[in-house]
Amino acid sequence: EKTAKLLLDHYANVNAIDKRGRYPHQMTHGQLRVKLLARWAKAQYDELLKQGTVRPEQVKVCFIGSPKAGKTTLAVVLTGKGTLPGEEDRTAGIDVIVVDIPEAGGRLAFYDTAGHAIFHNTHSLFFSGTCIIFAYVVDTSLKKEEILEDAVYFLAFVKSARSIEDPTPHVIFFGSRGEKGKKSKKAMCYQVIDVLKEKFGDSFEIYKDPIILDCRDESSEDIHVAKTVFAEIKGKCIAGASEVPSVCQKMRQDVLPLLRRQRNEIQAGLFMAKDDLREFVRGSVSEVLIGELFDRLLSYLEDGGEIVDLSDEVILEVQWLCSNVMAPAMSDRYFPIHAVGNANGIATIEDLGHALQLFSKVHCTPPIRREEAIKILRRLRLCFPLKDQPNVYQFPTLIEESQREEMWQKEAHKLVYVGRRVQCESEIEIIAPAVFLLIQSMMAERQDMVVDIWKGGMKALKVTEDADEIPIEALIEIADERRAITAIDVIVRGPPYSEGKCKKLVDELVFEVMQAKDERSPGTSVIISLLSYNQISRHKQNPVSYLQAEIESARFRDGVVRATNSKVAMYDHLIKLLAVENDHVILIPSEIYTEICNLMDLTIDGSQAWTTVGELLGLDRAKLQRYWISNCRSAKRMMDDWRRCLDATTPRLVRALETIDRADILDVLKETVS
Numbered sequence: 001e002k003t004a005k006l007l008l009d010h011y012a013n014v015n016a017i018d019k020r021g022r023y024p025h026q027m028t029h030g031q032l033r034v035k036l037l038a039r040w041a042k043a044q045y046d047e048l049l050k051q052g053t054v055r056p057e058q059v060k061v062c063f064i065g066s067p068k069a070g071k072t073t074l075a076v077v078l079t080g081k082g083t084l085p086g087e088e089d090r091t092a093g094i095d096v097i098v099v100d101i102p103e104a105g106g107r108l109a110f111y112d113t114a115g116h117a118i119f120h121n122t123h124s125l126f127f128s129g130t131c132i133i134f135a136y137v138v139d140t141s142l143k144k145e146e147i148l149e150d151a152v153y154f155l156a157f158v159k160s161a162r163s164i165e166d167p168t169p170h171v172i173f174f175g176s177r178g179e180k181g182k183k184s185k186k187a188m189c190y191q192v193i194d195v196l197k198e199k200f201g202d203s204f205e206i207y208k209d210p211i212i213l214d215c216r217d218e219s220s221e222d223i224h225v226a227k228t229v230f231a232e233i234k235g236k237c238i239a240g241a242s243e244v245p246s247v248c249q250k251m252r253q254d255v256l257p258l259l260r261r262q263r264n265e266i267q268a269g270l271f272m273a274k275d276d277l278r279e280f281v282r283g284s285v286s287e288v289l290i291g292e293l294f295d296r297l298l299s300y301l302e303d304g305g306e307i308v309d310l311s312d313e314v315i316l317e318v319q320w321l322c323s324n325v326m327a328p329a330m331s332d333r334y335f336p337i338h339a340v341g342n343a344n345g346i347a348t349i350e351d352l353g354h355a356l357q358l359f360s361k362v363h364c365t366p367p368i369r370r371e372e373a374i375k376i377l378r379r380l381r382l383c384f385p386l387k388d389q390p391n392v393y394q395f396p397t398l399i400e401e402s403q404r405e406e407m408w409q410k411e412a413h414k415l416v417y418v419g420r421r422v423q424c425e426s427e428i429e430i431i432a433p434a435v436f437l438l439i440q441s442m443m444a445e446r447q448d449m450v451v452d453i454w455k456g457g458m459k460a461l462k463v464t465e466d467a468d469e470i471p472i473e474a475l476i477e478i479a480d481e482r483r484a485i486t487a488i489d490v491i492v493r494g495p496p497y498s499e500g501k502c503k504k505l506v507d508e509l510v511f512e513v514m515q516a517k518d519e520r521s522p523g524t525s526v527i528i529s530l531l532s533y534n535q536i537s538r539h540k541q542n543p544v545s546y547l548q549a550e551i552e553s554a555r556f557r558d559g560v561v562r563a564t565n566s567k568v569a570m571y572d573h574l575i576k577l578l579a580v581e582n583d584h585v586i587l588i589p590s591e592i593y594t595e596i597c598n599l600m601d602l603t604i605d606g607s608q609a610w611t612t613v614g615e616l617l618g619l620d621r622a623k624l625q626r627y628w629i630s631n632c633r634s635a636k637r638m639m640d641d642w643r644r645c646l647d648a649t650t651p652r653l654v655r656a657l658e659t660i661d662r663a664d665i666l667d668v669l670k671e672t673v674s
Contacts, residue, residue, distance in 0.1 A: 048245035048247060053245060054243065054244060054245075054249045055238050055244075056131045056238055056300060058098070058106075058108065058305060059132065059234045059237050059238065059304070060109045060111060060126070060129060060305040061111065061133045061230065062113060062134050063110065063135045064134055064157070065115055065137040065154060066139075069137045069139050070215040071115065071135075072089075072095070072112050074176070074213075074215045075095075075097060077215060077217075077218050078104070078226065079099040079110055080099070081099060084216060090114065091113070091114040092331040093326045093331070094114065094122075094318075095111075096319040097109075098305070101227060103224065103231065104230040105234035107304075108230065108234070109304065109305030111318075118397055118398075120433045120434075121433045122330075122380065123161070124432045124434050124520060125308060125434075127158055127162060128162055129303045130167050131238065131303045132303070133230065134170065135174055136171055136174065137175075137176055138151065138173075140175035140178050140185040148195055148196075151192060152427075153484055155171070157430060157484070159204075160430055161520075161521065161522075162523045168202060168203070169204060171204050171207065172207045173193055173210040174213070175189050175210055175211070175212040176213070177214070177215075178222075179214040185212050186212045189210035189212065192210075193210060207233065248296065248301075251281060252300070252301060252304065255281060256301070256306060259277075269368060270317045271315055272314060272316065274309075274314050277316075281297070305318055310380075313379060315376075324359070324365060324368050325377065326377075328352075328356050328373075329355065329373070329377055330397060334355045334362075335355045344399060345396060345397070345398035346392060346395075347393055348392050349371075381434075381437060382395060382437070383395045384445055394444070396437050396440045396441065399454060399455045400455060401454050402455055403457050407452070416499050416502050417491065417502075418492045418493070418502045418503055419489060419490065419506070420489075420529065420531060421479060421488070421490075421528070421529045421530075422487065422528055423487035424486045425525040429486070429524050430484035430524065431484075431521050431526070432485075432521035435521045436488065439458075439516045442516065444458075447463075448462065449461065456477060458477070459473060459474070460473065460475075462505065470494065470498075473493060475489070475492075477489050488513055490506055492509070595668060596665055597636040598635075599662075600638075609659075610624075610660070612656075613660055614638055614642075616655070616656035617653065619638065619641060623641070654669060
């Protein structure tokens with residue numbers, strides 16, 4: 001083994017084969033096999049790159065905007081496919097139209113997204129990637145303030161769904177119903193664009209000119225202008241995309257259509273395990289499609305709107321997922337939940353099968369098996385089975401019932417209340433709608449909880465082994481009633497002796513909320529604050545949230561934070577249970593926080609010094625290495641992750657920075673603390 005390692009370190013030929021045609025990695029095991037396999041795959045990948053590379057040919061165009069803004073009409077006129085919608089027609093989920101438009105730069109995959117809120121729960125699945133253009137469509141008959149509010153919401157929605165590694169997306173501003181008063185409407189839209197650029201900064205590349213048009217006028221000069229703009233921006237997207245081996249193009253052109261046909265013929269569906277897809281591709285295209293090359297292939301196909309990558313599974317056709325699976329399960333036109341007025345969002349597998357058959361009959365498409373549809377819907381966290389009824393499912397997106405008043409009233413035996421709020425850091429941040437859906441599904445499937453779910457919230461009762469013990473319970477709910485989710489409250493209460501258990505559970509649930517946020521809303525920056533006594537001790541009324549710094553400041557002024565209920569010194573409990581001992585938590589203003597991150601990034605070089613700082617802050621060494629390797633706003637990513645930790649205090653940051661002698665950052669930080 002030592003000899004093999006020595007040869008490998010000196011670039012031994014890992015492509016050598018013996019008389020029986022075996023490679024070195026096939027004749028060893030353990031860690032050496034892994035190392036050989038990685039080196040072999042890298043060598044094969046480099047060889048494929050020498051044989052020719054390609055850039056993406058197809059770019060996704062996502063139409064976003066409110067209902068009846070004109071998205072579908074514009075997509076139909078631009079592509080020349082489909083029929084113009086009527087006044088009462090509306091898109092169910094997402095319609096995908098792949099078309100080759102020479103004037104618009106060639107192949108484009110148009111994603112016509114539904115504007116109705118119920119469908120926003122799944123839109124974020126399709127907003128990631130490198131080669132993507134967002135076409136924001138708004139009705140210009142609205143007032144400027146209404147247009148601005150609408151645009152801020154949708155851009156914040158897009159921002160929430162994209163991770164920090166994704167490149168800056170391009171946005172085109174379309175104003176519909178612009179046939180009258182076009183000049184004044186265009187001037188108004190210019191003003192809106194200026195405000196959006198100021199608010200979002202470098203988060204978006206917004207095209208300089210708005211396109212004001214009548215979406216139904218196919219011969220309009222504005223339609224030609226729109227196609228020209230698409231061609232210009234598509235060129236920029238492709239120029240910025242990574243090159244991949246030309247074998248990826250062969251996969252898109254030949255192998256993927258073949259696989260779809262084969263699975264349709266045997267009615268196997270277009271949802272398959274990623275390992276099965278890897279084996280099929282290896283047998284059809286290249287034996288070396290493992291490791292980095294397979295990952296690059298999937299990214300290439302997903303960027304072009306060909307597939308949906310779900311970690312362990314792959315959807316082989318986006319239109320099939322949107323139209324044949326999600327639309328029947330979420331549209332009030334087909335799903336019996338809507339027809340019978342089921343406020344709890346509960347349906348049987350037979351109900352879903354009926355909806356799938358009806359959809360198939362209306363649209364003349366091959367029916368999908370209900371078992372496969374349920375599997376996909378559960379994988380997307382759009383439903384979950386009831387614990388005592390395996391063939392009965394609850395669909396959180398379809399729940400209409402609001403919180404019942406008796407769900408969270410004062411109870412004499414519940415004297416311990418602990419609460420936290422996960423809230424957006426700024427006005428241009430929102431938490432993607434899919435996050436709360438994921439939280440509800442995750443909680444419902446926990447075996448140690450009995451959960452009651454309603455629209456925008458849930459109550460979870462912790463199961464206890466002792467029947468006489470008073471259980472502790474949790475309330476998780478959206479903290480505001482606005483269009484966008486900007487905060488989620490986590491409240492735990494229990495009997496007087498349960499302080500430690502309540503503290504442990506609230507930390508556990510906040511961690512799950514953060515996990516859901518990172519999975520479905522990776523682009524959202526949040527902070528965690530303590531909830532006021534008024535908010536957590538009674539039924540939801542006028543929610544108020546206090547940051548740890550404010551509570552500490554009040555204690556410093558007069559030595560105590562007084563509770564509003566004479567029965568319980570609530571804040572004494574809060575400080576005791578949630579404050580970090582001997583450390584005062586100082587809220588760093590956002591502009592100072594940004595300055596600190598920028599100062600860090602100026603000298604980031606992956607050195608041991610920064611690894612030391614990260615470890616002193618309690619971050620994992622492997623994660624720190626990934627920050628520096630990515631070389632993209634590394635300090636911002638490190639600090640964002642650290643701020644989510646429960647022990648993220650300003651003094652701890654000061655002590656960590658002192659170890660590497662960064663006086664410039666310490667001066668800024670200490671001035672803020674003082």
